[in-house]
Amino acid sequence: MRNELLKPARERAADDKSPFLSPGLALDAERLLEEVLRFDGAADVTVSHFFRERPTYGHRVRGLIAEAVYTALRRRAEFSHYAVSGVNRFERRLLLLALRANGVSLDGLQTEGEIAWFEHLKKLTPDTLPPAVRANLPEWLWERLSARLGADETLALAAALDAPAALDLRVNRLESDRDTVIAQLAKAGPQYAPKPTPFAPDGIRLAGKPDLARLPLFEHGVIEVQDEGSQLLAQLLAPKRGEMVVDFCAGAGGKTLALGALMRGTGRLYAFDINEKRLAKAKARIAKSKLQNVQVVTLANESDLRVKRLAGKIDRVLVDAPCSGLGTLRRNPDLKWRQTPESVAEMNVKQRAILASASRLVKPGGRLVYATCSLLTEENETIADEFLAAHPEFVRLDAPALLRAQHIALPEDGSPFLRLWPHVHGTDGFFAAAFERKPAEKRADPPAAAEPAADE
Template identity: 55%
Template structure:
């Protein structure tokens, strides 16, 4: 069934706004759909898929559009997203243009054009991963991500959830690494499912679920999720703690933390305490100094590991902003480290693929904090019975692990040395 020709006009209109890169693409799309309530579900889906296809393939599309008119970008995006045969109301010239583009063998394009990345990011990836792996990484980053779910172990069992989803009918399969993860390849309307309403499932990428496991939180402990955001990892950690102890969800954004509240209510967790902080040196943070068993710092970052879900990020993010980001990351990690008690654990994580936001931050921290040491992540994964081959740090890559790109380092504060007098008494 063909789409009504007017939909191309809608897509052009919203694309023009999105390509100004003044706001995240998903926010702009949501607002546009709210302002155009007459668009049906099929039309909204087609427009969204078209926009994301343009954002993923912008370099290639712009080069082949012969002067990047919005109309031509939309035609290419729609043809890729829903098929050329679904497009109605095209002129002869447009039909011929779409057919010509569809015939191009994209595997033969020059490497930069094939990667569809801004030049600065492409060069960073090549310097870090090499040309061949950059192509493999870019190819996967330019495809849509599957939908990952986390089963809430307080309310449900993974096998039973798979069975119940099958009756919807939604096909879900266990994720290979996260013990409570499920992968769904289509995009169902989850919010209408009883499983979702009752808090038995939450949307969370498998890599993010693995991060929560690395913290190794136990029943009855004092734990802080330092950059909690809307609380995906907070909820996972709360369930791991079996709803015991105290779990603080810190964030500088009241708006983000407000999104956590309905999720908490669904989840059945009562051990979570959301706290708005002004910055990493806030008095609310200082009051807990040296008292916390485990701290997760999922630091604000460039988000380059999430390009399958947020392809606009690669065009909105500027190279110069990375240096500012790394300064902030180092400061947040330093501030959060003060919470950790002797013998306690600190996990630094990002959803970035860039070394300067990852290894470099951890090395800089260790150089200035001799009371902390790096715990090989391979050891922690073995403790958590997660079958992932890793070295000293966690590096989950879309083209290797099928997750978003994630980095994590596990740090522990060395146990306090005994005072010399006490040692003498023992002798």
């Protein structure tokens, strides 16, 4: 089978609109890719800094360069395998492969040696690549996923993770409803092409990635960017009006906003996190959403005194725990190269401690949801099972059944956990386990005193 992924882009006729980069811009892109591949920090931060230093770049150039860099990250294993036979600098080889795969014309960029190299690559077949290379996964991650899912399904999962994520929105129930917003977006322009998300009742999926920054719906807090899977975690917690609710690892506040909308702005909603900078972003988003029931609290650690003061008083607690993030590879492809078995093991220690601490907040009859955006059993089912074994005061709930009760029907695997997979559900990869603290046992009334005998 011919290597279709590496076939030449269309030759540009006089009226052809095939995208292309000038040699100077391509050199800049090569330098950016080299910097990203050092893995000194998150790729999105590096890319954003790169563009801030080049304010003259237009939207088209930014898009071409960013997509090339992210494609090179997504397919790093595969492209590195092909690059062995290439010429010129390694980063340049990866960049040319990424541009070609994205349909960008290489006219005026290729040397004669590079043209010959691409002709050689056209004869190769992807089926002959080692499985981990075909999947564009590090060997350790391939081994863990394929042992669980099998080789064929892991390849399907990997292909979904290598595709860019769709742009999902959540409609703020306090401001509007999904049908109204879809109609408004459709009227705003063909670039939005909005459709309802398959599962989340407030979700909208856009066809492309249009700029939302100046869209009135976004400026006024009617819509928020949030993956459908993340929206479903809020639905699983299912907070009610007037309740006391805690988002224990609130971060930048995406799930906090979803929870507040479900509560219709009533009750009390605490947004906890130890990262003050991320909570600062949450404050701005909360203000825009017009929620009045949110209290943002920066914790020193998971055992902060403010957590102890609320022990046993909270109706519902969401623990979206820090994790490897391997379920978000569609958006953060660098994570699969930055994470290691050792870093995952370090995460496990934090996850156990955070879940145990957060559980103390839950009152009798209250609900606790533990969630991650990871694909790994050791961050998900293992942590949930260990927690239940160590905390007999909790019982496990059937997470899919809780969603079905809200008319949210997902493809299920028969487990009591919520498992969202990019290749099955079209969302980021998520896991969630739901628990309930057992109701307090009623104290038995003391036995009544015996009636004295008639002859006493």
